[in-house]
Amino acid sequence: MDEIPYDPKAPTLQRHFGLLHATALNVSMIVGAGVFVTIPLMLLDIPGPYALLGWVGAGALMLVDGLTWSELGAMFPGSGGSYLYLLEAYGPRRWGRLMAFLFIWQFLISGPLEIGSGLISIAIFSNGFSKEFAAFNREHAWQKELWKDPDMIMTVNPAWLIAVAVGALIVVLLYRRLTSIKWLMVTVWLGVLAVIVWILIEGIARFDPQVAFDFSGSAVNWPTNVTEGLDFQKHLGHAMVLAMFSYLGYYNVCYIGAEVRDPGRTIPRSILLSALLVAVLFVCVHLALLGVVSWHDLPPDKDAAGNYNLPAEFMRRVHGDWAAVVVTAFLIWSCFGSAFAGLLGYSRIPYAAARHGHFFSVFGTLHPRHHIPHIALLLVAALSLFWTLFDLGDVISALIATRILEQFIGQIVGVVLLRRLQPERPRPFRIFLYPVPCGIALLGWLYLYWSAGNFFVAVGLTTLLVGVAVFLLWTWRTSQWPFGSRDLAPKNIRPDS
Numbered sequence: 001m002d003e004i005p006y007d008p009k010a011p012t013l014q015r016h017f018g019l020l021h022a023t024a025l026n027v028s029m030i031v032g033a034g035v036f037v038t039i040p041l042m043l044l045d046i047p048g049p050y051a052l053l054g055w056v057g058a059g060a061l062m063l064v065d066g067l068t069w070s071e072l073g074a075m076f077p078g079s080g081g082s083y084l085y086l087l088e089a090y091g092p093r094r095w096g097r098l099m100a101f102l103f104i105w106q107f108l109i110s111g112p113l114e115i116g117s118g119l120i121s122i123a124i125f126s127n128g129f130s131k132e133f134a135a136f137n138r139e140h141a142w143q144k145e146l147w148k149d150p151d152m153i154m155t156v157n158p159a160w161l162i163a164v165a166v167g168a169l170i171v172v173l174l175y176r177r178l179t180s181i182k183w184l185m186v187t188v189w190l191g192v193l194a195v196i197v198w199i200l201i202e203g204i205a206r207f208d209p210q211v212a213f214d215f216s217g218s219a220v221n222w223p224t225n226v227t228e229g230l231d232f233q234k235h236l237g238h239a240m241v242l243a244m245f246s247y248l249g250y251y252n253v254c255y256i257g258a259e260v261r262d263p264g265r266t267i268p269r270s271i272l273l274s275a276l277l278v279a280v281l282f283v284c285v286h287l288a289l290l291g292v293v294s295w296h297d298l299p300p301d302k303d304a305a306g307n308y309n310l311p312a313e314f315m316r317r318v319h320g321d322w323a324a325v326v327v328t329a330f331l332i333w334s335c336f337g338s339a340f341a342g343l344l345g346y347s348r349i350p351y352a353a354a355r356h357g358h359f360f361s362v363f364g365t366l367h368p369r370h371h372i373p374h375i376a377l378l379l380v381a382a383l384s385l386f387w388t389l390f391d392l393g394d395v396i397s398a399l400i401a402t403r404i405l406e407q408f409i410g411q412i413v414g415v416v417l418l419r420r421l422q423p424e425r426p427r428p429f430r431i432f433l434y435p436v437p438c439g440i441a442l443l444g445w446l447y448l449y450w451s452a453g454n455f456f457v458a459v460g461l462t463t464l465l466v467g468v469a470v471f472l473l474w475t476w477r478t479s480q481w482p483f484g485s486r487d488l489a490p491k492n493i494r495p496d497s
Contacts, residue, residue, distance in 0.1 A: 026274035033121030034246030054239030059279035070268035077263030089414030116387030128328035195330035203288020237451020255345035264428025401456035
């Protein structure tokens, strides 16, 4: 891993994103297919109107965690997001190296998992265009069972080919200067919000409180002893995991901090505005859909619920088959916007790591004409396309479990360390009522980690431990801390690159 010395004539990232563009980026990342594919699954955990608790609980966690992102993002407005925050909070010469390495390690799994989930959803929703295509897709599917586990299956079918083609199109669109695509981001945002507005208008006009708040047969009993309490908390936690998956992306602007104008004000405002907006929107969408389509009519088993197109069924009941086709097109557009925003932001993480000497230097280069980290973009895109081969439910569980410990909890501890060790450092934004929000966010993330299930808790811990082992092997071979004093980090790179 070679150093990348500062060259004043070399191409650099430029600050193009204002508050509108930054908020559009965050909202486009959040409002993909998540809210639509998770509602049927959430109702399996908490039936009836009680499922709203999942959205409310996860929304509250998003808001308090957004304060952590806001303080860190305003303090370190460079490319890379969490990578940069962990490196600085834990010390760039010692423990920060380990934390930054572990973030990149888990990011190579969790980041593409998140983008891949949007592409998988495109494949799922494409079946809504016609019954004939859905039948054709089933008849021409190839499946491979992994490790003799019937729940772990790789699938290739015509719908999967559509998802891969959309992913390739996104790469082509991003392979250019941001000045030529930032308004495309706003256009994507408007398209994403169009499906929300349409559903809300139709749902409000036809909203039936007796359908939306039908508690009959919900089979949810408030706990009366310890055993029932733990069971209820586990189901509530899993519903919040699904909701949080839908909310992921409220911090996406942090990954392109070096391309944001007036970052000390723009980054916190865009994060908190995006979080508040989608928290209210998703609760309203939930009520609009289930105020027309009774929750009793949704599939009662996991496989069927995971492939159920609730918005299409909603529109079919309201206007007929043509409306179901149109809303399916909007859903695919939403998935496109989510994957587009995710790939744009996450491609900056390997770039920033390479610029600081913590990843292969080839990924720290910028395209000489477009001024984008093109090699990092292609790396993240390739990994994202790989995960489209897997089941959406497995992708969601693996995504949340591998991200909580190193990224979200690591950042909460990091912001506390910075307050204690660097109290005089300029902070354009400060967490309200510090440290109370940090404590609430920490407990919330630990609760979601416990609720993910034993298998995926083990996956998260195994990923972390293997990452530590790889880091120790790498630093031993390169004589870096903790085995030597050799410093591979470049001394003269731009602080905002």
